[in-house]
Amino acid sequence: MTFRILLVIISLALAAGVPARAEKETAPLGAWQNPDIGLVYDLKMDWHNADRDADGSRRWTTRGFDLATAELSVGAEADPFGRIDFNAMFFEEGAEIHELFFTMPALPLGLKAQGGQFLASFGRWSRFHAHAMPFASEPRILGEYLGGHLLPQGLELSWLAPTDHYLEVRGGMFNGIEGHSHDSDPAGPGDAFGPGNPPPGCHYHDGELHCPDDPGAEEYYRSLLDDPEAPVAPGPNRGLEDLAWLGRVQSSLEMGDAWSVDLGASVIHQDNHRSSLRFEGWDYAKTVAGFDVTFFWSPPEQNLYRGLDFGVEYLRNREQFEVQHEEEHEDPAVAVPAAEHEGEWLRETLTRDGFFTWARYRASRRWEFGSYLESFAARTGPDGDRTRIGGFLTFNVSHYQKLRLEYAHDDRGDFAEGVDQVILQFDGLIGYHTHGRQR
Amino acid sequence: MRKLFGIPFPSLAALLLLPALSALPAGGPALAGEVNVVASVPDLGDMASRIGGDRVKVTVLASGREDLHGVPVRPSFIPKLHKADLLLSLGLDAEHAWLPALAADARNNRIREGREGWIEVYPGIGILGAPQVISRAEGEQHPQGNPHFNIGPQCGRIMAGNVARALAGFDPDGAGAYEAGLAAYLAEIEPAVERLRAEGAPLQGVKVISYHADIPYLAEFYGMEVVGTLEPKPGIEPSAGHLAELAAVAATRGVRLVIHNQAQPSKLPGQFAERIGAADVMIGNMAGALEEADTWLALQRYNLRALLAGLESAP
Numbered sequence: 058m059t060f061r062i063l064l065v066i067i068s069l070a071l072a073a074g075v076p077a078r079a080e081k082e083t084a085p086l087g088a089w090q091n092p093d094i095g096l097v098y099d100l101k102m103d104w105h106n107a108d109r110d111a112d113g114s115r116r117w118t119t120r121g122f123d124l125a126t127a128e129l130s131v132g133a134e135a136d137p138f139g140r141i142d143f144n145a146m147f148f149e150e151g152a153e154i155h156e157l158f159f160t161m162p163a164l165p166l167g168l169k170a171q172g173g174q175f176l177a178s179f180g181r182w183s184r185f186h187a188h189a190m191p192f193a194s195e196p197r198i199l200g201e202y203l204g205g206h207l208l209p210q211g212l213e214l215s216w217l218a219p220t221d222h223y224l225e226v227r228g229g230m231f232n233g234i235e236g237h238s239h240d241s242d243p244a245g246p247g248d249a250f251g252p253g254n255p256p257p258g259c260h261y262h263d264g265e266l267h268c269p270d271d272p273g274a275e276e277y278y279r280s281l282l283d284d285p286e287a288p289v290a291p292g293p294n295r296g297l298e299d300l301a302w303l304g305r306v307q308s309s310l311e312m313g314d315a316w317s318v319d320l321g322a323s324v325i326h327q328d329n330h331r332s333s334l335r336f337e338g339w340d341y342a343k344t345v346a347g348f349d350v351t352f353f354w355s356p357p358e359q360n361l362y363r364g365l366d367f368g369v370e371y372l373r374n375r376e377q378f379e380v381q382h383e384e385e386h387e388d389p390a391v392a393v394p395a396a397e398h399e400g401e402w403l404r405e406t407l408t409r410d411g412f413f414t415w416a417r418y419r420a421s422r423r424w425e426f427g428s429y430l431e432s433f434a435a436r437t438g439p440d441g442d443r444t445r446i447g448g449f450l451t452f453n454v455s456h457y458q459k460l461r462l463e464y465a466h467d468d469r470g471d472f473a474e475g476v477d478q479v480i481l482q483f484d485g486l487i488g489y490h491t492h493g494r495q496r
Numbered sequence: 497m498r499k500l501f502g503i504p505f506p507s508l509a510a511l512l513l514l515p516a517l518s519a520l521p522a523g524g525p526a527l528a529g530e531v532n533v534v535a536s537v538p539d540l541g542d543m544a545s546r547i548g549g550d551r552v553k554v555t556v557l558a559s560g561r562e563d564l565h566g567v568p569v570r571p572s573f574i575p576k577l578h579k580a581d582l583l584l585s586l587g588l589d590a591e592h593a594w595l596p597a598l599a600a601d602a603r604n605n606r607i608r609e610g611r612e613g614w615i616e617v618y619p620g621i622g623i624l625g626a627p628q629v630i631s632r633a634e635g636e637q638h639p640q641g642n643p644h645f646n647i648g649p650q651c652g653r654i655m656a657g658n659v660a661r662a663l664a665g666f667d668p669d670g671a672g673a674y675e676a677g678l679a680a681y682l683a684e685i686e687p688a689v690e691r692l693r694a695e696g697a698p699l700q701g702v703k704v705i706s707y708h709a710d711i712p713y714l715a716e717f718y719g720m721e722v723v724g725t726l727e728p729k730p731g732i733e734p735s736a737g738h739l740a741e742l743a744a745v746a747a748t749r750g751v752r753l754v755i756h757n758q759a760q761p762s763k764l765p766g767q768f769a770e771r772i773g774a775a776d777v778m779i780g781n782m783a784g785a786l787e788e789a790d791t792w793l794a795l796q797r798y799n800l801r802a803l804l805a806g807l808e809s810a811p
Contacts, residue, residue: 137605162600162601162603162605162608163602163603163604163605163608164603167578167603168603169601169603217574217575217578217602217603218575219578220575221575221576222572222575223571223572223574223575225574307571308571309570309571309572311570311572314559314561317570317571317572319571353568355568357559357561357562357568357759358561358562358758358759359563359759359760359761360562360563360566360567360568360759361563361565361566361759362760362761421733421761422733423733455635455636455731455732456636456731457632487632491597493597493600493601494569494574494597494598494600494601495597496568496569
């Protein structure tokens with residue numbers, strides 16, 4: 058009996074030791090191959106007054122809480138030469154591959170390469186994940202000129218100049234100028250001119266928009282509502298010239314211990330951004346160029362508790378459209394410069410520009426606040442210039458959770474009435490999640 | 497445009513060239529015969545200069561006045577890291593919020609985190625504060641232990657030894673010179689550290705509160721007892737409720753010093769010290785934190801002076 062008890066005790070002692078030893082020997086074997094995993098979610102609730110009641114009076118509405126995105130990130134070193142990162146985006150309507158790319162961070166000659174689908178190095182805010190920006194709403198100018206954050210598939214190569222001064226030059230080739238956004242824009246054409254908010258002088262009847270006093274406006278608004286690019290489609294990549302080509306130069310200057318400024322200039326061009334569905338061989342080019350300047354004030358003492366950054370991003374968009382004109386042309390299939398063309402459909406080049414400027418002050422480790430202002434020429438023409446001004450207040454519960462309140466007023470000039478929007482945002486993070494050297 | 501499998505030749509060539517390029521050596525070395533050392537913090541820059549002498553060129557990233565965990569990431573650090581042969585860091589995740597991302601972006605495979613040129617100087621130090629439970633519910637933890645050993649005078653000898661080993665490992669021809677440099681440096685700091693211990697005798701048994709959990713090595717050296725921290729958990733801002741509880745504990749335990757460093761808010765520790773009838777003391781968290789603490793040894797001397805002055809003025 059005593060022997061049996063002793064045997065049990067010894068067995069238990071051995072068994073107790075086994076997991077510990079097994080853990081040491083086997084857990085790392087599997088664990089060290091596991092990638093870094095993180096989950097970020099972005100919960101939003103917004104109220105806006107873009108909609109109207111039946112009597113035409115404005116009405117504040119909300120969609121309630123909206124799980125804008127949940128981002129699952131997985132990444133690890135793949136081999137001695139590079140790493141692979143994967144970000145899947147989950148949202149109420151489904152899921153998608155947000156980013157999936159390799160990075161070879163240290164090639165010879167100061168080169169670094171990225172390939173796959175990722176946020177391209179264009180401008181300042183386009184490169185940021187939405188949850189990493191200091192404001193809840195995305196700059197509308199990005200949506201207008203790039204379709205959101207520039208998220209194409211392709212390859213990017215960057216070169217670090219072999220100098221004591223920081224200078225980086227990037228070049229990229231991508232399938233196209235493809236934007237991405239999960240933000241709602243209540244003042245955008247699609248939301249603003251729906252049945253709940255018809256354009257001035259117009260109304261809805263049996264689901265159809267009617268502007269009895271201005272048939273031209275009716276045609277125009279319908280084209281915005283149905284599909285602003287109705288007669289065209291994304292251009293197929295038939296050759297190298299059909300790819301989108303990106304270039305960016307960025308540098309930085311320091312002014313004493315506390316002040317520094319980041320400077321950048323970017324351009325992306327695609328010859329065949331859109332192709333006509335009506336006329337064989339009619340391709341439409343798009344070029345977006347811009348510069349960005351960001352100032353940082355970060356006093357070395359108490360740098361975790363105080364700070365300021367402010368800057369401006371200017372963008373210029375040159376894009377060709379297929380536009381319907383009232384007068385018919387005898388041979389609309391002929392591609393001729395717009396100015397010489399009198400036909401029903403023609404190719405028109407529209408150059409627009411605008412800016413987004415912001416300031417953010419960190420008052421403590423927990424509290425920060427700031428404001429932004431943007432103004433840009435919208436697709437709607439000179440009368441449709443959009444000017445948006447907003448302010449935000451952020452409470453960082455900790456490094457991993459934050460709560461934000463934001464207000465914005467969107468002024469659309471004579472084109473339509475302005476829209477006010479209030480956003481409440483809650484972001485949280487578990488696991489490992491980083492966007493590298495991003496500031 | 498000629499294509500293969502539908503891919504234009506230039507694109508295909510670029511794709512094929514990348515793996516080939518990645519196999520070639522990357523990163524830019526220093527001048528011949530000179531080891532290019534980048535130090536994350538001035539403490540390590542000071543030691544590398546003293547030990548390496550003319551054989552090394554030392555560049556320091558942090559000025560020393562910043563919070564150790566949140567040195568502002570400046571693009572100007574990138575060219576410095578690009579040329580580095582060795583990157584000296586404290587380790588134990590002290591610099592995790594800013595250094596790995598910089599090193600990864602420097603186009604220098606040698607000094608990326610975990611590579612042969614990424615040097616952490618903590619091995620050999622008696623690590624304090626390794627958490628029993630690793631969870632973010634416990635705040636911003638350092639799973640391997642508390643990384644603020646650079647303000648513990650007892651740790652300088654080991655840090656310097658690790659710096660010397662790293663230099664000799666990269667530059668074996670200079671091993672003799674580094675050994676001599678280390679011996680000379682130790683001959684200076686070891687007696688000085690013993691003097692600090694003797695001069696700091698009045699601190700033995702003194703109960704203290706710190707802003708962040710960053711003084712265990714300092715407290716161990718002088719025999720101080722850390723009763724609590726103003727932060728309820730590492731990296732979590734103090735709350736009124738926590739401060740009230742801490743004040744009650746401080747009253748019963750007889751806390752005499754409230755210690756913070758130059759990179760932390762000074763108002764709250766001052767108010768809390770007044771509330772509990774203790775002295776408010778500001779120390780430096782790195783070499784370079786203050787004008788009179790420009791080297792690792794000067795930092796230790798400054799901190800002791802500040803602690804003794806606080807003790808003298810404590811009610």
